[in-house]
Amino acid sequence: MIIFPEGFLWGAATAAYQIEGAAREDGRVPSIWDTFSHTPGKVRDGHTGDVACDHYHRYAEDVALMRELGLRAYRFSIAWPRFGTPGFGFYDRLLDELLEAGITPVATLYHWDLPQSLQDGGGWLDRDTAYRFAEYAAGAYERLGDRVATWTTLNEPWVSAFVGHGSGRHAPGVGDPAAAFTAAHHLMLAHGLAVQALRAAGAGSVSITLNLAPILGDEEPARLVDGLCNRIFLDPLLRGVYPEDVLAHLRRFTDVKLDDLETIHQPIDVLGVNYYSPKHVRTDPEAPGHPEHPGTEGIAFVDPDGPVTAMGWGINPECLESLLVRLSREYPGTPLLITENGAAFEDTVTGDDRVHDTDRVAFLDAHVRAAHAAIAQGADLRGYFVWSLLDNFEWAHGYHKRFGLVYVDYETQRRIRKDSFHWYRDVIAANGLR
Ligand SMILES: OC[C@@H]1[C@@H](O)[C@H](O)[C@@H](O)c2[nH]c(CCc3ccccc3)c[n+]21
Numbered sequence: 292m293i294i295f296p297e298g299f300l301w302g303a304a305t306a307a308y309q310i311e312g313a314a315r316e317d318g319r320v321p322s323i324w325d326t327f328s329h330t331p332g333k334v335r336d337g338h339t340g341d342v343a344c345d346h347y348h349r350y351a352e353d354v355a356l357m358r359e360l361g362l363r364a365y366r367f368s369i370a371w372p373r374f375g376t377p378g379f380g381f382y383d384r385l386l387d388e389l390l391e392a393g394i395t396p397v398a399t400l401y402h403w404d405l406p407q408s409l410q411d412g413g414g415w416l417d418r419d420t421a422y423r424f425a426e427y428a429a430g431a432y433e434r435l436g437d438r439v440a441t442w443t444t445l446n447e448p449w450v451s452a453f454v455g456h457g458s459g460r461h462a463p464g465v466g467d468p469a470a471a472f473t474a475a476h477h478l479m480l481a482h483g484l485a486v487q488a489l490r491a492a493g494a495g496s497v498s499i500t501l502n503l504a505p506i507l508g509d510e511e512p513a514r515l516v517d518g519l520c521n522r523i524f525l526d527p528l529l530r531g532v533y534p535e536d537v538l539a540h541l542r543r544f545t546d547v548k549l550d551d552l553e554t555i556h557q558p559i560d561v562l563g564v565n566y567y568s569p570k571h572v573r574t575d576p577e578a579p580g581h582p583e584h585p586g587t588e589g590i591a592f593v594d595p596d597g598p599v600t601a602m603g604w605g606i607n608p609e610c611l612e613s614l615l616v617r618l619s620r621e622y623p624g625t626p627l628l629i630t631e632n633g634a635a636f637e638d639t640v641t642g643d644d645r646v647h648d649t650d651r652v653a654f655l656d657a658h659v660r661a662a663h664a665a666i667a668q669g670a671d672l673r674g675y676f677v678w679s680l681l682d683n684f685e686w687a688h689g690y691h692k693r694f695g696l697v698y699v700d701y702e703t704q705r706r707i708r709k710d711s712f713h714w715y716r717d718v719i720a721a722n723g724l725r
Pocket residue numbers: 306309446447450454502565567631678685686694
């Protein structure tokens with residue numbers, strides 16, 4: 292038997308734009324993802340979040356599924372585009388359902404859906420947006436702070452900065468390395484200002500969620516890419532400094548003001564870690580570099596050679612273990628939460644209305660064991676959130692990639708529990724694995 296610590300926070304995660312739908316309901320204003328998904332060619336088959344899982348209307352049914360799972364916590368995001376509109380009352384209703392079900396709410400303030408009006412003013416390339424975000428954070432706390440247990444400022448600033456502004460594969464679709472570094476800095480400033488605002492309003496537990504990945508392969512390129520993906524955020528946020536090597540590198544692209552480190556380095560109560568897969572690099576003089584890792588000419592990003600998920604991501608649970616152990620040793624004193632871990636596989640509904648997602652069960656089982664192994668080595672891991680509760684809008688892939696414990700038939704909005712749903716329910720009930 293593998294038993295987790297008493298009170299381990301077993302959860303599942305979602306995000307507003309990926310599940311809510313009701314894109315224009317009750318005053319919701321457009322976000323950069325409404326603009327991006329409605330721009331031909333950006334999202335596969337022109338899919339958008341207009342309807343998604345219709346969670347805005349079906350939240351009670353979905354909370355009932357969470358209760359059936361026995362979730363201890365639920366990680367969701369608040370749509371900034373609903374703030375200040377009648378539709379913001381949705382979060383009162385959702386929180387009431389969650390608390391009624393005995394589920395601890397973990398709320399992300401920003402999961403990529405920047406109001407388009409702010410983008411029109413420069414978005415994350417404009418320092419002012421960081422201050423607008425802090426105002427939104429304070430306002431959201433005022434309305435919901437009495438029921439939200441942990442506030443997470445940002446989901447994955449690396450993706451917002453480097454996928455949104457480096458390659459442009461995500462909204463707002465900018466393709467400029469200087470913009471990516473500038474956006475990264477302003478996002479961290481936004482985090483720091485928001486933490487200050489949340490603390491001033493009385494928030495007890497604040498965090499940020501980073502997508503972190505071990506970088507495997509040749510030592511020198513791996514060190515650089517580790518700097519560009521991991522240390523560029525970990526060090527300012529948890530140490531109050533930019534790593535010297537990263538600073539020298541980013542100065543090749545931008546002279547943006549970087550002296551906000553004191554504001555950025557706000558104490559947080561827990562660090563959210565999204566882990567899916569490591570990255571693999573090797574030195575290759577012919578390699579053109581990767582637009583999401585600016586300045587990596589001469590570094591090849593290689594595909595994994597082992598088993599992969601439907602996203603083409605390598606399946607590597609031991610890298611979760613090593614990542615958690617590294618974080619606990621290099622950034623001691625900050626408790627950890629796995630705020631996302633999961634996998635997309637080709638799911639099919641059988642005649643008897645079942646989805647036998649054995650690959651997903653195997654993936655989750657291996658990663659839960661890896662998380663336990665990290666705890667055994669001293670990692671202060673407080674919880675594990677599966678991405679995702681529901682199949683949902685998978686950004687540029689639209690609805691073609693399914694990560695859910697629950698299958699969603701988008702034609703009918705029917706929810707179908709996958710085998711992984713039952714497996715996870717048993718893990719939570721046992722607080723561990725046989
Ligand atoms: O792709 C699965 C999930 C998304 O649905 C979540 O919204 C997002 O938080 C999330 N992050 C990652 C890993 C980082 C990543 C995201 C998108 C593209 C490339 C890497 C995987 N996921």
